[in-house]
Amino acid sequence: MIRALREVEGGLRLLVNVWLRMPALRRAPVRESFLRQVYFTGVTASTGVVLRASGLGALIIAFTMQVLDADTNLAVKILLWVVLREVGPLAAAMVVILRTGTAMSAELAMMRISGQTDALRRMGIEAYDYLVVPRVAGVMIATAALTCYIQFLAVAGGMILSPFVIQASFTELYTQFFDLVAPVDFAYSILKSLMFGFVIALTCCYHGLNPPAFTPNGVPQAVTRAVTQSAVAVLTINALFAYLVFGVLFFGLVRAVA
Amino acid sequence: MSALALRYDLRRDGRPPVFVEVPGGATQRVRLPDSEAKARLVGAVLTTRCSAGEELELFGETVRALRRPERARLHDRIGVLTQAMGLISNLNAWENISLQAAYHGTHPVARIAKTARDALEALGADPQRFLARLPDEMDPFERKLVAFVRLLAKEPALALIDGLGEGLNREQSARAARFEAEYRARQPEGTLLFVDLAEEGSQ
Numbered sequence: 342m343i344r345a346l347r348e349v350e351g352g353l354r355l356l357v358n359v360w361l362r363m364p365a366l367r368r369a370p371v372r373e374s375f376l377r378q379v380y381f382t383g384v385t386a387s388t389g390v391v392l393r394a395s396g397l398g399a400l401i402i403a404f405t406m407q408v409l410d411a412d413t414n415l416a417v418k419i420l421l422w423v424v425l426r427e428v429g430p431l432a433a434a435m436v437v438i439l440r441t442g443t444a445m446s447a448e449l450a451m452m453r454i455s456g457q458t459d460a461l462r463r464m465g466i467e468a469y470d471y472l473v474v475p476r477v478a479g480v481m482i483a484t485a486a487l488t489c490y491i492q493f494l495a496v497a498g499g500m501i502l503s504p505f506v507i508q509a510s511f512t513e514l515y516t517q518f519f520d521l522v523a524p525v526d527f528a529y530s531i532l533k534s535l536m537f538g539f540v541i542a543l544t545c546c547y548h549g550l551n552p553p554a555f556t557p558n559g560v561p562q563a564v565t566r567a568v569t570q571s572a573v574a575v576l577t578i579n580a581l582f583a584y585l586v587f588g589v590l591f592f593g594l595v596r597a598v599a
Numbered sequence: 600m601s602a603l604a605l606r607y608d609l610r611r612d613g614r615p616p617v618f619v620e621v622p623g624g625a626t627q628r629v630r631l632p633d634s635e636a637k638a639r640l641v642g643a644v645l646t647t648r649c650s651a652g653e654e655l656e657l658f659g660e661t662v663r664a665l666r667r668p669e670r671a672r673l674h675d676r677i678g679v680l681t682q683a684m685g686l687i688s689n690l691n692a693w694e695n696i697s698l699q700a701a702y703h704g705t706h707p708v709a710r711i712a713k714t715a716r717d718a719l720e721a722l723g724a725d726p727q728r729f730l731a732r733l734p735d736e737m738d739p740f741e742r743k744l745v746a747f748v749r750l751l752a753k754e755p756a757l758a759l760i761d762g763l764g765e766g767l768n769r770e771q772s773a774r775a776a777r778f779e780a781e782y783r784a785r786q787p788e789g790t791l792l793f794v795d796l797a798e799e800g801s802q
Contacts, residue, residue, distance in 0.1 A: 368701075368702055368704075369701050369702075370694075370698055370701050370702045371702075448689060451688070452687070452688070452689075455688070456683060456685070457685070457686075457687050457688065459685075460683070460685030460686070460687065461687070463645060463646070463685065464685075464698070464699040464702070465671065465674070465699070465702075465703060466698070466699065466702050471702070
């Protein structure tokens with residue numbers, strides 16, 4: 342219980358620190374680290390998700406029409422509600438946790454354990470500025486970009502592949518989709534993915550810089566904590582976000598049935 | 600430069616006291632009686648801070664009395680090559696060398712690049728290939744070389760080198776011995792202090 346409270350306190354302190362130190366991105370090495378993070382999290386992850394994301398849309402449409410005996414209108418609505426609003430950001434967040442979150446927490450824990458963070462401090466370089474700020478900013482941007490990419494592939498893949506498995510033409514699906522989709526759908530998923538990226542990077546940086554033990558065993562322990570807590574945080578934010586946007590707060594702005 | 604660049608006084612219960620004085624512009628080798636004394640001297644210079652029983656003066660200023668900005672200003676004039684070397688494992692040699700100066704914006708990157716290229720060539724390394732390598736891909740001498748070039752890039756008025764030959768074989772130690780001439784060529788008026796253990800000196 343005390344450890345959990347300490348982690349919450351540490352996480353909040355890190356959040357405030359990161360937010361206040363964002364101007365550090367103007368420094369050349371920090372900016373370089375930020376770009377490297379965007380490349381690693383966004384660009385290198387994108388190649389691996391092409392087939393999976395394309396298949397996802399087709400699978401959802403085929404499943405809806407075959408199992409639920411739905412018409413094309415309902416299938417397209419599900420493509421919009423499920424893939425675009427929910428699965429896209431969640432899939433991107435999971436890719437980021439599994440690829441970047443693990444790498445980031447292991448790298449930082451190893452740096453902390455081997456005294457590299459102390460070496461940075463001795464050079465007058467703040468660990469927050471050089472290690473945390475570019476990672477948090479980079480992961481946020483890359484998660485949002487990866488979300489857009491997965492959404493595009495899933496929707497396009499769903500529309501292109503579905504005519505092979507169900508009785509619906511591409512034109513039919515395309516027309517219905519663009520009749521239903523609204524800019525707020527994209528804004529909603531981008532905002533959510535930025536928050537996912539922020540919380541994933543923050544959690545992984547926190548556990549990486551605060552490993553449970555200052556021995557090589559501390560690295561896998563830090564990674565395990567970072568990954569499990571990031572996943573829980575992402576699912577919690579997703580649930581809260583869905584409740585707020587489709588529930589009490591903005592009900593009517595984003596309609597469940599268009 | 601004739602005044603003292605460094606004056607260090609360490610008094611400990613039941614162990615021999617340590618007193619070191621290094622005139623400005625000199626090259627001096629200090630052999631300390633035990634590893635604790637060595638670690639405390641290096642730590643005090645590295646952090647420009649004194650703990651209990653220690654007194655340190657750098658360029659005539661008592662570090663205990665200094666405030667943070669004064670300490671930082673003094674810190675900028677000092678370069679320390681520790682045994683741990685403090686290299687960042689996910690940065691290549693060039694990024695390790697230029698990180699500090701690029702972060703603080705103290706020295707132009709072009710000047711650091713020239714220093715690095717010249718120093719590496721003088722010390723028998725091919726800059727083009729060497730600078731692209733990660734610390735984990737290097738042997739102990741090469742890692743020490745990166746840390747030394749990083750020290751040179753800082754253009755320190757006082758350079759402290761801790762255990763230069765430690766962890767190196769005979770051939771590598773002979774190459775590392777050329778660090779002194781390299782520092783002197785770039786900082787003719789600088790002060791160079793080598794710190795070793797007395798036991799090693801007597802071997």
